Amino acid sequence: MEKIYFDNASTTSLNAEVLNAMLPVMTDSYGNSESVHLFGREAQNLVDSARDIIAETINAKSNEIYFTGSGSEANTWAIVGVAMANRDKGNHIITSKIEHVSVLNACAYLEKNGFEVTYLDVDKNGFIRFDKLQDLIRSETLMIAIMGANNEIGTIQNIKAIARTAHEKNIIFMTDAVQLYGHMEIDVQDMEIDVMTMSAHKLNGPKGVGCLYLKNGIKIDPIIFGGNQERGKRGGTANTPGIVGFARASEIAHSNMRIFNHKLKSLSDYFVAKLTESVENIIINAETRQKLPHIISVTFVGVDGESLMTKLDMNGIAVSMGSACTSNSLKVSHVISAIGIQADNARSTIRFSFSTSNTFEEIDKAIAIIKQAVDELRAYSSTYSMKIRKRKGDRNV
């Protein structure tokens, strides 16, 4: 059975060049970057070079980059660490309803510890209700945290405008750029970003390494205690091979960004055109031009998404329902609910996310399998005929 991977927003394959950069670090430059001897200094030099490379990609200073163990750790640290260190400024945080669970759960933790969090609504395309943001700001608001690009529907927020609004009121602006980084040029100075998170494995880098950008002057408390690593702010021995791999993956992603994005857009456009042609009664969510080129969210009317995902999986095709949904449950994605899709259709939504390794032939093969699976599930769907009548009725109105 041929395996087809359309779940690149979850994680990507490791680029061979990245692996080649990492291998000698594992075998030869294995020193602890905090050790003072020559092995340690060698590792420290590698970490410093990686820090320089990543800083350059976002127009930051090297000493504003902190390596972490994952994007989720970076998000948790950014939210909890910044809130705790800046408690004297206030206890109110504004975020959105479509943030990654690591941001939402960090906010929930703060709520249990004396902070207040407001969750901003989004429109049907997943853009935050910018008109409401101004009204939600209070004198106690210390941070606004809005993700750069959504992991389930791909919508890219107007980061600069949100950051400017925050700064007009002297509020810290944080953005989760885990999905955005490597797909769009980010200039933290021009976009006025104070705190930002990134992750290596979303851009063909290794798993287990993330990164926090913290503008000089912004206070943060550690959440992982240890020695003097990451200038005393994040304990734990540096993952030198991972960090080197992250830097190499960043270089590749940034120097090829236009070509990669063009290929991804071509794949996505081809997929949507073919799917729309082959399978009737589907809805493409977040149809906006301001989105990641590789994420396509599709609602298959009258079909349970998890059942469809399972059938595709049995045929070698890997897709996803979104990060919040676990298998073997009847839960609905918080993102899909937030963009206004009713509960009975929210479970019908599947995320397809492509990489530059995917091919048009894979899309052709996958669409034939998707069509067959959807036909099978709709043949005994208890809601399909009813929903189709309703859709037709709505169109006639």
Place this chain on the structure above:
Amino acid sequence: MYSNVVLEIFNNPKNAGRISKPDGIADNFNEDRTAHVEFSLRVDSGIIVDCKFRAQANPYVIAICSTMANMVTGKMISMLFLDQQNIKENLGDNSDIDITFCIDCMKMAIQDYIEKFEKANKKKNEE
């Protein structure tokens, strides 16, 4: 992840579809309206001679519906006993997913049959 028994039934569900002109039929959502099921029945002399299901639900619920349709076929309505544990044991997978809405749906389909039966009897008696 789903067990092999669930995946096998999900991939080849028995009794999927809808009985035309059923003697009893009902449909039901779960509490969150994230899953929907329907059972249709053919009943002869108080015995369920055929039962089919339709569903928009996850593989586990589909496997449960298939199992339930199989379990009730050939049974006398008055002798039916349906509870979560019993049904899950019949399927061979004791997931913690609440299937009360499936059981309620089957009960509603039987109730629909009883009401139709009583109505038809009443009409016959009046004639």
